[in-house]
Amino acid sequence: MELLTALAIGSLFAVGIYQMLRRNVIRSAIGLIILSSAINLFLLSTGAYLGTDPAYDGAANPSDGLPQALILTAIVISMGGLAFVLSLLGVISARYETSNMDEIERLTR
Amino acid sequence: MEDLTLLLPFVFIFSAALVAVVVGSTSWLQSANGRSPLTTLAWLLALAPLASFVLLAQKIGLINEGEKLKASLTWLPSLNISFSFYLDGLSLLFALLVTGIGTLIIIYAGYYFQKEPSAWRFLSYLFLFMGSMLGLVMAGDVIVLFLFWEGTSITSFLLVAYKYKYPEARQGAFKALFITGGGGIALLFGLLIVAGVSGETSLSAILGSGDLLRESALYPLMLGLLALAALTKSAQWPFHFWLPQAMSAPTPASAYLHSATMVKAGIYLMARLNPVLGETELWFWLFSIVGLITMVLGAYLGLKQNDLKALLAYSTISQLGVLMMLIGQDTDIAFKALVVGVLAHALYKSALFLVAGTVDHESGTRDLRQLGGLRAKMPITAVLAVVAGLSMAGLPPLFGFLAKETLLATAVHPSLPNFFSWVLAAGSVTAGALMLAQAGVLVFGTFWGQPGEAATKADEAPKLMLLAPAIPALLSLAIGILPEPEFLAALLAKGAEAAFGDKVKVSLALWTGLNVPLLLSIVAISLGSTLFYFRHPVRAWQTNFAAQLDLNRAFAATLRGIDWASDQVTRLQNGRLRRYLSFIIVGMVGLVLLFTQGQFGQLLQTMQNDVQFTWTGSQDFLRLVAILVTVGAAIASVLLKRDFAAIVALGASGLSIAVLMVLEPAPDVALVQVVVDILSVVILVLALRLLPRKERQNALSLNMTGGQADRIRNIFIAASSGLVVTVITLFALTSRPRESVVTPFFIENAKPLTSAKDVVGAIIVDFRALDTMIEIAVFSMAGLGMFTLLRQATQALGDKVGEKRPSSAKKLTSFGIYGLRTSVFVQALARLSLPLAIVLAATHMMYGHDQPGDGFTAGVIISLAIGFAYVVFGYEETRARYKWLSAPLIASGMFVLLLVGTSGWLINGTFLSPVDYGAMLNLSLPTGFYLSSAFLFEVAICLSVLGSVFFMLNTLGHPEGLGQNETK
Structure with missing residues (x-):
């Protein structure tokens, strides 16, 4: 099962990177989300316990609550970041009338 | 012996720098009526270095008794570094030169800038330099030494670029800073290695760990770095070319920095470290050869100059070469020659610089082709020039003669390898002859011969201004002819001993009997006189010979190379996220592969074990499905052409990630993941809507364009990053110890402490x-x-x-x-x-x-x-x-x-x-x-x-x- 999880996280990471490398800004934003999901999954799966029960008081075999709490924070923050990036995109596209990264770069020169 | 009065000179000098600024910012200097207030200010401020000189001179007695004075302030106790000063014979010799000549220079600058009220800035820089230089030669800790060393580099930049409106001044200053600053970096690394090997940063501790340093495997490296610092600072070949260009500094600065003090910092450093780093083959050959080349080259190039200051600069280079060569030797006579040479050179060269400055100041030029016959108009200056010039030429009965005699005695010392002794002697004689010839050209060309254009308008300088060149010039004479001053000989001996590491006898008697050095001296003098007699054809030939050979060209080419390289590097930074991301990813992949190459066998083993995974029931099946949906939807978000569809695919992927989280089991995270995923999709769709329709069409076409090569490269980068992340994850999953220090605390205390x-x-x-x-x-x-x-x-x-x-x-x-x-x-x-x-x-x-x-x-x-x-x-x-x-x-x-x-x-x-x-x-x-x-x-x-x-x-x-x- 570990191999499968590792492969899944690796593929998500690769997809995220590939999306971010594309020129369409919307796709880059999608890539950003996928990338952070991959990282969150990584943190989650490397938690200290191989628990079978949720991390509740009195659980017989609880999972590790700490990485979960950290990921929760990470999800929220990356959500805020994404929204901000998108509004930047909105401003940029309004100003330069393009969502092609290369053109934006040329316009600022 | 602890002696806190060592700190007083610094208080005096740095306060003087401050006073210059404070007075300069008032309007006092502006009201120039009759005698310039700047001259008065300079006279007042000169009290600071004078007081320092007197204070330090009082220590001569103690030092001559073999005492070493120390003063230290707490600075970085955690690193065992203190702000400490150290005074022994060598430090004191240099410190007296710095403060003594400094006093004269300040007074001289007051007259030199008589008509420029804004020159308080110059005075302030000069004091800052003086304080740094004094700190350099009195530093009791290598970190303090480095600090002051950099201080001299920076203040000398300010002084050389003082007339910053002239491009030559800026270029000269930049070149000097570039080269000496580079040396400063080498110095820092060198000193850190020395401190690392000896385990201490304090100078007295380092001076006691010579064997440790010489036997260290890092010895060649530390010597190389320190030598680089010394050779650049002291304008040794092949770094000598910055010094002539630094002559664009106002003459008081040139006289002070570029003859008497700063350029001797490298000499001081190596002399200081000779007892612990010297006496090796590497040391001997490095400094002997570099010094020899510098000595001959400087003397040769000096003869062909027409600019008085350039001529003096090259002769300074030659003299610095002499000193550097002497440091390379391992004989007591060499270190006698070193201290005598330092003192003699400082005296006659500062006098000559100040004479050149006076001539420039009064006649408006320092070009030998326009000068001549000035002796009638400027008789006192002429006399001073003759005295100092004779000392430079190495003629008796001046102090310079003794310096040359001891040099020649070193060159024929029996401990040298036979052939090298010949080379050294021949080099010294040649350099001596060339020096004599150029001293003649300088003095004769300026004060005798046909009165040039400039001579008609020249006038004698103010008497008190001439005090500055007069004192060192007359001292050159006095030390030569007067009965030997005991305290000075003893001080020089202490200085030489500190540099040599053993007893050195110094007598200042000129006549030492008929011996080989005297014979060589006679050869040098006759050869020099011949050169002087034929100076016109010789100089004309020099001007044409190998005119193309110029290290300045090499320097310019180096700078162009650096510019080109940085241009190439910054061209990589094209402002595109894709480019940066690619570099980061490729770098990460490269590093991971580099550090894990040995562990691939183990990894394969793990994988083989893992492939035969066992099903533990329906949960695993559910997990497999969720993984497939997650990855599949993510890939779909790449392949789908329309952005909207891609966003929906992203949403699907996110939801199945939530399923994976439930299976972990992490229900809280899964819940947040669900709502955030939906919200992300919503705002993405809204953002998509922000783009005008036309752009969206363009954007869609962008997804697939970009060229085959581009896409293949992206796929390659993404795939390799994915591979590396897979490997890392697998390692993490299989090798992570399944225990935690923190989590048990949370599990145990959640209910009791937070009732959750x-x-x-x-x-x-x-x-x-x-x-x-x-x-x-x-x-x-x-x-x-x-x-x-x-x-x-x-x-x-x-x-x-x-x-x-x-x-x-x-x-x-x-x-x-x-x-x-x-x-x-x-x-x-x-x-x-x-x-x-x-x-x-x-x-x-x-x-x-x-x-x-x-x-x-x-x-x-x-x-x-x-x-x-x-x-x-x-x-x-x-x-x-x-x-x-x-x-x-x-x-x-x-x-x-x-x-x-x-x-x-x-x-x-x-x-x-x-x-x-x-x-x-x-x-x-x-x-x-x-x-x-x-x-x-x-x-x-x-x-x-x-x-x-x-x-x-x-x-x-x-x-x-x-x-x-x-x-x-």
Whole structure:
């Protein structure tokens, strides 16, 4: 099962990177989300316990609550970041009338 | 012996620098009537170095008795570095030169800049330099030494570039700083290695660990670095070319820095370290050869110069070569020659520089072709020039003769290898002859011969100005002819001993009997006289010979090379995210491969074991499906052509990630993942809508364009990064010890300390409440940031988005997003969804402590209902409908957060500590619900999130986008 999880996280990471490398800004934003999901999954799966029960008081075999709490924070923050990036995109596209990264770069020169 | 009076010279000199600035910034210097106030100021300020000189001179007695003085201040006790000073014979010799000549230079500068009231700046720089130089030669700790060394580099830059309006001054200053500054970096590394090997930074400790340093494997490296510093600072070949260009400094600075003091810093450094680093083959050959080349080259190049200061600069280079060569030797006579040479050179060269400055000042030129016959107009200057010139020529009965004699005695010392002794002797004789010839050219060409153009308007300088060159010139004579001054000989002997590391006898008698050095001296003098007699043809030939051979060209080429290289490097930085990302990823992949190459066998082993994984039931099957959906949907988001479809695929992927999280099992995270995933999709779609239609078409075509090569490269980068992450994850999963230090604490204490059954919730709102508070603040800032960005952007574009628009709400009723009509059923659903969402959110907050769910989820749930309303009713009507949605939500959320935290502080003494208000007030509440600080915390989070999401939706959901028409 570990191999499968590792492969899944690796593929998500690769997809995220590939999306971010594309020129369409919307796709880059999608890539950003996928990338952070991959990282969150990584943190989650490397938690200290191989628990079978949720991390509740009195659980017989609880999972590790700490990485979960950290990921929760990470999800929220990356959500805020994404929204901000998108509004930047909105401003940029309004100003330069393009969502092609290369053109934006040329316009600022 | 501790002696805190060593600190006084620094107090004097740095205060003088300060006084110069203070006086300069007043208007006192401006009121020039008759005698210039700057001259007066210089006279007053000269008291500082004079007092320092006197103070240091009083130590001669102690030093001559073999005492070593120390003074230290606490600086960095944790690193065992103190701000300490150290005074022995060598330091004192240099310190006396720095303060003594410094005094004269300050007085001279006062006259030199008589007509320039703004030259207080120059005086201030000069004092700063003086303090740095004094610190350099008196430093008792290598870190302090480095500090002052850099101080001299920087202040000399300021002094050389003093006339910064002239390009030569700027170029000369830059070149000097570039080369000596580079040496300074080498010095730092060298000194750190020395300190590392010897284990101490204090000079006295380092001076006691010579064997340790010489036997260290790092010896060649530390010697190389320190030598680089010394050779650049002391203008040795092949770094000598900065010195002539630094002559664009005002003459007082040249006389001070580039003859008497700063260029001798390298000599001082190597002389200081000779007892611990010297006496090796490497040391001997390095300094002998570099010194020899510099000596001959400097003397040769000096003869062909027409500029008085350039001539003096090259002869200085030659003399510095002599000193460097002497340091390379391992005989007592060499170190006698060293200290005698330092003193003799400082005296005659500063005198000659000041004479050259006077000539320049009075006649307006220092070009030998325009000068001549000045002796009638400037008789005193001429006499001083003759005296100093004779010393430079190495003729008896001047001090310079002794310097040359001891040099020649070193060259024929029996301990030298036979052939090298010949080379050294021949080099010294040649250099001596050339020096004599150029001393003649300098003095004769300026003061004798046909009166040149400049001679007619020249006039004798003020008597007191001539005091500055007179004192060193006359000292050169006095030491030569007067009966030997005991204290001076003893001081020089102490200086030589400190550099040699053993006893050195120094006598200042000129006549030492008829011996080989005297014979060689006679050869040098006759050869020099011949050269002087034939000076015109010789100099003409020199000008034509190998004129192309110039290290300045090499320097320029080096600079061009550096420029080119940095240009290439910055060309990599083209401002495109893709480029940077590619570099980062490729770098990461490369590093991981580099460091794990040995472990691939082990990895393969692990993989083989892992392939035969066992099914543990339906959960594993579910996990497999979820993984397939996650990865498949993610890949679909790449392959799907339309952006909208890609976003939907992203949503699917995110939801199945939530399934994976449930299977972990991490229900709290899964819940947040679900709501965040939906919200992300919503705002992505809204953002997509912001782009005008035409652009969206373009964007779609962009997805697939970009060239085959581009795409293959991207795929390669992405695939290799994925591979590396897979490997890392696999390592992490299989080798991570399944134990934790922190988690058991959380599990054990969640219930007793926070009365929460949900450990994750307890961590978020109690154990790490401060983190969560900051997290929410960041999230709120993202929302506020979007709002400000929108305002900024629209204002900059001159649009009206941020403004209130006329009430068009009525006519937009029941038109949804894009102005499309929505069905009544959907509208009813939207109306219902908000109250439902609020109830749902409330239960999340109330029971979040015992069940999955928290304030963030609650906030997002309500926001999603509002987002739905945006889609169904459109922007205008939604805003009209839910007027309570506004910025104060964020503020009130943050306020409640602070209030809850403060209440915990007031009741339990700790900020954000858990308090159960319900229990305190004896309220009867439903089972599982506690009116506690945690609950209020959740409510606060919910409010802030709601406010932030409102901003996000508002910004991205605006019907006109960000300042443009849809129709465009």
